Every structure is written in C-alpha cells, then in structure tokens.
Amino acid sequence: DPCVKTLFIGKKIIYLPTCHSTNDIAAELVRKENLSEGTLVITDSQTAGRGQRGASWVTSQGQNFTFSLILRPTFLAPGEQFLLSQAISLGVRDFVSSITEDIQIKWPNDLYINDFKLGGILIESTWQGARMAHAVVGIGLNINQTHFESSIGSVTKGTPQRATSLRLETGQCFELAAQLPHLLQALEHTYLRLRGGRYEAIRNDYQSALLGYGEKRLFRGKDGRIFEGTVTGVTALGKLCIRHADGVQLEYDIKEVEWLWP
Ligand code: BTN
Numbered sequence: 001d002p003c004v005k006t007l008f009i010g011k012k013i014i015y016l017p018t019c020h021s022t023n024d025i026a027a028e029l030v031r032k033e034n035l036s037e038g039t040l041v042i043t044d045s046q047t048a049g050r051g052q053r054g055a056s057w058v059t060s061q062g063q064n065f066t067f068s069l070i071l072r073p074t075f076l077a078p079g080e081q082f083l084l085s086q087a088i089s090l091g092v093r094d095f096v097s098s099i100t101e102d103i104q105i106k107w108p109n110d111l112y113i114n115d116f117k118l119g120g121i122l123i124e125s126t127w128q129g130a131r132m133a134h135a136v137v138g139i140g141l142n143i144n145q146t147h148f149e150s151s152i153g154s155v156t157k158g159t160p161q162r163a164t165s166l167r168l169e170t171g172q173c174f175e176l177a178a179q180l181p182h183l184l185q186a187l188e189h190t191y192l193r194l195r196g197g198r199y200e201a202i203r204n205d206y207q208s209a210l211l212g213y214g215e216k217r218l219f220r221g222k223d224g225r226i227f228e229g230t231v232t233g234v235t236a237l238g239k240l241c242i243r244h245a246d247g248v249q250l251e252y253d254i255k256e257v258e259w260l261w262p
Contacts, residue, residue: 004181008038022068023138042067082238091190104211116164
C-alpha cells in the first residue's frame, strides 16, 4: 500500500517461512549484528513459539501475524518496561480498532475481543548500565485462523484459553501482506509518542482501552483468597489498581493478582 509510510519500523524485514521463535531469532541477531531500529523478523509458523510466563504460543500456519520487532528504547530506565508494553499494546489496539471496535487490552498487554483472546505480546529487553539497550517486541495476533480452541492459535500451558481471530469476529478474510503496513504504521505512531515522552497521554488512552475498566470483577490474591473489586486504572509504572468492596484501593503487580475472568 503506497499510502502507508513508516519512518523506520519495517524498513528492513527478515522473512522466514518457518522458525523456532521470532523472538529468539531477533535476540540472536541483536547479539551478532548491529541491526537498525525497526527491523522486523516475521514468519508463517513457529515450532517453539513462546508466550508470557513460560507459556507456549501456537499459531496456525500462515493465518496470523507472528513477528518480532527490534527497537532501541534507550530512553527507558529499569522498571520502566511497562511504558513500552503499554505503547505497543495501544498500537496493536489502534490497528485492530480500525477493523472492529470491540477490541480491548487485558492488563498488562493481551488483546481481547468480547472476553476472547485475539493476541499477545512478549517483550524481551537487554540493558546497558541504567538504560534499555534493545527490546525484542514479539507480537502474535490472530487474523484468519478459524479455531476457537487455544490449543491451536493461542497460549496454553495446561489451561486452554479461549481464542478468537479477526476472521471469526468479522466474517472477513484478511490479506496479511496488505494489513501489515497498517499495523506497522500504528505501532510506529504510538512508539513515537512514547519516545516523545507523552507518557500521561499514552496511559490515559491505555486505561480507556482496558478490559474491565470500571467494572466489578473477581480476582485471586497472592494468598489464594478470592475477592471482588473494580479496576480503576494502572499506575505510571504499570501496577493494576483495584478498588475493593470496602472502598480501599490497592495496587498489584503481575505476580500479585490473578484474574478469574475471562
Ligand atoms: C502471550 O500472550 O503470552 C504473548 C504471546 C507472544 C507471541 C509472539 S508470536 C511472535 C513472537 N515469537 C514468540 O515466540 N513469541 C512472540
């Protein structure tokens, strides 16, 4: 699409018909070569796709977006990785919302449509002193797969997650090559906002896209106790704020709270 222009994201694209994991390949390239920021490693199928927290990521051959983007967010300090994951999830959200409005972000950075998982993000970074050196931003987004079951097309580790795809949601089949520039453009747009230091604006947009925002839902705390609470937002560094039934608002990091939905 000649109308879609990016400055640096996707200027260099490394396409592999199949590979173990684009995140692993990208990390290897970062170690060996001085790759320019915005380089993309993209594949049709992975034999060892990885998700967050040790989960695996299984994608239907050639049906979905499966790629890793190499960035150099040297403006980020330790503890600030959430800022990047927030910007990237917003970028993916913006792309999907041009196709369907039902898209939401499940904290910290999963993409959901009507409580079904559409995609996930796995960011792995390297550091140099007190600055991030490289970030490998892995994105898996279900586009044309026709399975609802997560054993094909999403994350699993014991518990299958309910998955969906843009095709299942809209009834349309999408041409991946035609959609890719739009996704890259959306990613570049939010990344440039981040680089420009527009942290508050990004956080506001992220919060308004948050699944369960302002709604009462069930959670399980670290101590195993189940409680009802309302998601009231995220902190600047990415903790989830939940207001408990007694009115007390607490902040949780990823290891401290489990969502009992969807
Ligand atoms: C998650 O939801 O847990 C994150 C899933 C991230 C999957 C993508 S697919 C491209 C890249 N390569 C990987 O091995 N994982 C990421």
